[in-house]
Amino acid sequence: QVQLVESGGGLVQAGGSLRLSCAASGTISSILPLGWDRQAPGKQREMVASIISGGKTNYADGVKGRFTISREANTLYLQMNNVKPEDTAVYYCHVLRRYWGQGTQVTVSS
Numbered sequence: 001q002v003q004l005v006e007s008g009g010g011l012v013q014a015g016g017s018l019r020l021s022c023a024a025s026g027t028i029s030s031i032l033p034l035g036w037d038r039q040a041p042g043k044q045r046e047m048v049a050s051i052i053s054g055g056k057t058n059y060a061d062g063v064k065g066r067f068t069i070s071r072e073a074n075t076l077y078l079q080m081n082n083v084k085p086e087d088t089a090v091y092y093c094h095v096l097r098r099y100w101g102q103g104t105q106v107t108v109s110s
Contacts, residue, residue: 009104022093
């Protein structure tokens with residue numbers, strides 16, 4: 001059983017930056033895939049970024065070049081740069097798409 005706790009969300013102006021963190025209760029250093037999804041109001045949950053086999057990273061087209069996913073010890077990060085209003089959503093981290101955090105709200109003002 002892995003418990004995940006996200007933090008780092010908040011209100012940010014367009015063009016600004018945020019770093020989301022996802023702390024795991026157990027070791028995740030060798031577990032793949034893991035990543036971040038998000039869900040905006042009235043929309044389906046969508047993949048934002050993930051780390052897959054071989055340590056490769058995948059990004060949604062809309063965040064490529066702006067977001068960076070990384071892992072250090074038992075914490076997963078999502079660095080969000082040059083954020084846009086359309087990035088407003090609740091962000092969820094996951095491990096194996098089986099264990100999920102409770103979500104952290106990101107709101108980008110224009």
